[in-house]
Amino acid sequence: MSAVADKKDNGIVLTEAQKRARRGRSIAIAVTLATLVVLFYVITLVKGPGLLNRPL
Numbered sequence: 001m002s003a004v005a006d007k008k009d010n011g012i013v014l015t016e017a018q019k020r021a022r023r024g025r026s027i028a029i030a031v032t033l034a035t036l037v038v039l040f041y042v043i044t045l046v047k048g049p050g051l052l053n054r055p056l
Contacts, residue, residue: 014022
């Protein structure tokens with residue numbers, strides 16, 4: 001085993017407040033991403049199949 005593997009270093013340990021803040025940011029990012037996906041889907045449906053009919 002290497003010296004690095006033998007170390008029992010847990011790295012950075014977050015406090016409960018930091019964990020809550022991280023979770024809140026993750027949820028905000030997920031909601032924003034889901035909103036964008038739905039928005040793009042709705043826009044695509046509204047534009048319809050005419051989206052592919054472009055003049056030559």
